[in-house]
Amino acid sequence: MEGILEFFMANRGIIYMVILSVFLGIEVISHVPAILHTPLMSGANAIHGVVIIGAIIVMGHAETTGAMILGFLAVVLGTLNVVGGFVVTDRMLEMFKKKK
Amino acid sequence: MTVAYFRTMNDISQFSVGISVLEITYILASVLFILGLKMLSHPLTARRGNRLAAIGMIMAILATILFHRKEGEPIGNIGLIIAAIVIGTIIGWVIAKRVKMTAMPQLVSFFNGMGGAAAALISMMEFPHVSPELIAKSGMANGHVLAILLGLVIGTISWAGSMIAFGKLDGRIGDMRIKAMRYVNLTILAVIIGFVVFIMTRHVQASAELTPLIIILFVTAVVYGVLFVMPIGGADMPVVISLLNSFTGVAAAMGGFLYNNQAMLTGGILVGSAGTILTILMCKAMNRSLLNVIVGVFGGGGQAQTGVAGTVKEISVSDAAVLLSYSKKVVIVPGYGLAVAQAQHICHELDKLLEAKGVEVRYAIHPVAGRMPGHMNVLLAEADVPYEQLVESDEINPDLPNTDVVVVIGANDVVNPAAEDDPSSPIYGMPIVKARDAKNIIVMKRGMGKGYAAIENMLFFNDKTRMLFGDAKTTLQNLVNEVKAL
Structure with a gap:
């Protein structure tokens, strides 16, 4: 469990970016x-x-x-x-x- | 895993002017990619959007060559890199400029495959060089190795699948429809996942020791890519290409993880998510689900209407010419048959002749006419057919009962009334051009073959329908001559 949390903390910048990019990609072309x-x-x-x-x-x-x-x-x-x-x-x- | 990525992201000790310029360029490139995609989704700004994205790409490439540092080392082999870029540019440019507009879908598929292959190659080369400290600290089960393996698997599947899709659209590879295929495919997929887990749980000093396993993984992914696309009907290839397109995006993003490279990450993820949505939109245009496409229920070969009775009635070219010349309203329904026969130009000539005689001619464009959504618009635009004459099927349907003649040229499934009448038909529920509502219907076809979905079309047996058999281009040429002679 701690390992997962550590992973999250260490990479939270990238995780943010990925999640936001996913939404952006969907939003940008949905119409x-x-x-x-x-x-x-x-x-x-x-x-x-x-x-x-x-x-x-x-x-x-x-x-x-x-x-x-x-x-x-x-x-x-x-x-x-x-x-x-x-x-x-x-x-x-x-x-x-x-x-x- | 782990700290590795975030550290480089924030580590000020690595500061230098070159690195800052590089990172700023990547931010600009990402913004240009986003703007480009956004503008590509509106007709008026689409072309500028494409160019903006291209500028972003050139900036990112130049900045990488000039300013990238890996552990302080600048990019080497610059001569070879530039040579490779020049070769790729010349080949890519020539192919892209020369290929006929009808072959556009397979071309997109081909270029997509190249991107997938590049991603797979990168992974293959990076695998033996995973840092020994990282392995000593957290074993093979770290984010770095995962990104490499996923990049390899996804890139390879995308490459192999795209090549098959290319072959299918180009008519070099036929369909292979075996029901058991889906179980075979699921098994192979399970094997691939198992293999990735297996590699990541090995205890080794250096990742290079596992290189043979990587090659086996690569081969398995090739097999999966091939078998994944093989059973899917040719008509569904656009959806598959769009799906593989988003796969390559994800594979590129894996490279972004690997190098902690923001441009690759945003570009890849953006295409991955936009591509997925586009895939779903395409499925919607055909009123099908993505699962339905992948599992391939389509094209089972006319389950319902067994032995459709009825005879087809033919019409001579001169009768057709007379009928068309003395109509008030004519609607042309173009399909892929028109495109393969390269008949769009001669078709436009016919419509100009008819217009000169006072006939109102319009084109009914089904969303999936051609081989890709929007493909037919591109083809007709190439033949200089004015945009105002192209009407989407939803818009033209209410006006069809007042239309004197509907001319169906090389289209089949998009006018098949089974989509409205026959709940057991595989295309039931798909929006169609309601050709049968018109007063007269002329169908130009090569022969009585079935359409791409391989289902019988009752429209051909309709009382109001007259068939005009032959190659679309020759028939249209004859028709033009007749109309001129009238």
Whole structure:
């Protein structure tokens, strides 16, 4: 029991942040019209490309050749997620704009 | 676990200008992600929102490369990192720009899978480097190891699942519907959880000793990801992609825990929760529950209407041209068939011709027409169909009894009256475009095949319905020629 409480105390900042982010995520998109479901999903897809930061950190401290190869791959894949995600979303939204 | 995270968060002794700039950039990036998502959910601001989020991302990436320190060490291998980013950017950019709009759903799935794979790779590389002091203090059962394992499992499932979803939408992988699958899947899931617990309860000096176990865990997660998506019908792929999208968000957030990185944490959790809500909204648009989608009750293959009797009546292209030209009100119901045939442009040409003859032409857009909610709007916008002509199904339904002709092009389930009449039908209760209320109905179809949900459509046997068989693009082209000749 004490272990759990200790865990909570040590990480309460992060726990707060996670809980608030969950509510924020729900609140931010809960009134989205159906026509925007696809671009929104695609945009959110690009945002989780933030995982690339982890890939950069891991690659930045890689020492063995094996780690370098995996890290390189992780950065390439992360970049694909970010760039592909944002560009494709922009392309979709560009079409919505033209109609006016 | 533990104190480790919070300590770095508050430890002033680590203060330096670079670290402060990094942390401030992360805060700005998080704010831009939130604003971006918010703006993405309104039609007028959506594009700017996407760009804002992209700016936040670029800032976060640059700041990480320049200012990140791990135990005082700056980021090394910068040349290789930049090379990797350049390669990823070129490939991502080219694919994103070149792919046809109809292939958009599988593309989103593909990029999502890449993010999941990156998260899994990070976990795999971090696992052998868990600090020995931490292990000596609290064993393997600490938050750090948990974040690594969860990042690995969730990222891998997301990657494997996304690749299967990609294959299904691209028509490379068929459905596999075996009832027993769900038990198999639950078993594998239980095995994965058991394995995570097993790893976390080992007593070792260094986490590297357990590397073989990590590889087994990875393989099991791949199997689960594949089998999780395999039995789900192709029509439900958008929901699955949206779900896997939120999985990747959570996997990215695990990386945030790992590195005590606020940008990864907020970005990941935000997508995780927004993605989950979006998944539920999509299910609602189809009047289904998420569980129903995952367990895959759909597409059981027409339980009820056994051997629907009746004959279908065909119409010739020239008769159809005459019928359309002398109507007052025409409503076009586009479906995925229109999209795969790449017929949206020629369809717009037809509607312009008819409008020139004084016919009022509108498009009835079902929320899930196409392969993803909103997909059809994107496709028609691409063909320059004016926004005002696109009407949502709820809005157009009351006006359908006054409509002379409804032209159903490559759509099936979204006009199936079984959704209203037949409580035993798997799509019962789903909102539909009430095509049968119109005075005449023309259905353009490749053949008498069933729709994606694999259920019989009574609309085709309706007295007012005339079938126009053939490829949507060719048929529409012929129709355009006939209308011109009139």
